[in-house]
Amino acid sequence: MRLVLGVDGGQTRTLAVIADEVGNLLGFGIGGPANHIHEPGGIERVQRSLIDAIHGAFHNAGLPYSRCAAACLGMTGSSAAMEAICTPLVPAEQILFGHDTRIAFYSVTFGSPGVVVIGGTGSVAYGVNSRGDQALVGGWGYLMGDEGSGYWIALKALNACCRAADGILPPTLLQPLILSRLELENLKQLHTLLYSGKLSRPDIAALSEVVGAAAAQGDAVAQKILHEAGRELALLAATAIRRLGMEKQEVLVGTVGGVFRAGRSILRPFRTAIKRTAPYACVTSAHLPAAVGAVLIALEAIGVPPTESLVHRLKQSLKKRNLLKS
16 A cells, blocks of 8 residues: 655644555654744754654554655745755655645645635735646745734734833733733733744744634724734735636635634635625635645645545544544
8 A cells, every 4th residue: 555645844833644545644743843944943943843743643653664655745935945955854756845835725625726825824825727827925924924924913913012002002902811821911021022032933923813812802903903914815815816817716715724713803804805806706714734735735646636535535534533623
């Protein structure tokens, strides 16, 4: 029985999945973040994250470490330099390397035409039309872009806390909720923590969950931030749709990433903005984890197409491991 490997290398963590050629998921492994290789220690961090995830998947599957028939790696900030760093570490006869947007795309459309929007630590959209044309929008990173991302939302929230403390904005639940989350007493302590560099970007991005909680409690400032985030993420998708000429089609638009867990506060403005460009668009969440989307691509590479029965078996394997809701 041939085995394949799927890897989702994100800004928060790296997830590796081993599957057989009929769609049984055999093992999962987790590593650290796989991003920003040009930072000091970035190359070593990516290598360690990838090694930990792959070895963990083999261990979890109860299999000896060995070569797979094919592997697909979807890595944030994909580049030739990232590929050169990662591919020597992957035990596979055939290696497919690309951006994490492609594996997220497969987790929604299974390879059919459509658009996917990732709202995680960063933000990006990717789409493919029926002619095979591709469009990538966003993904410029936290300094040059990432509008609507978890990091972007968190920075907006932190700024709102400061402006509320100065009396520029009205009081907001964000301040006590963020301080409680970080076990701090006041904004001065928060200022010291942030500028000390002790919080990583994923740590800061995780504060976007607090914004969702505040919005759910009716906080107007938090609701406004999420509304803006929804519109920014929709702009990425709408731009991809226009570039691919799918405005008049029943285009599938998938949402991937923790930002969308805020629910209606972000999905309502997201859907409304999408419909202005593509009135027949259908917005849906991912059907599979992105790492399993990578498994689908790896299986295609060895001649196993993403049929309904294959996808069904993958979903059943996830349910058995309590990794997919029914």
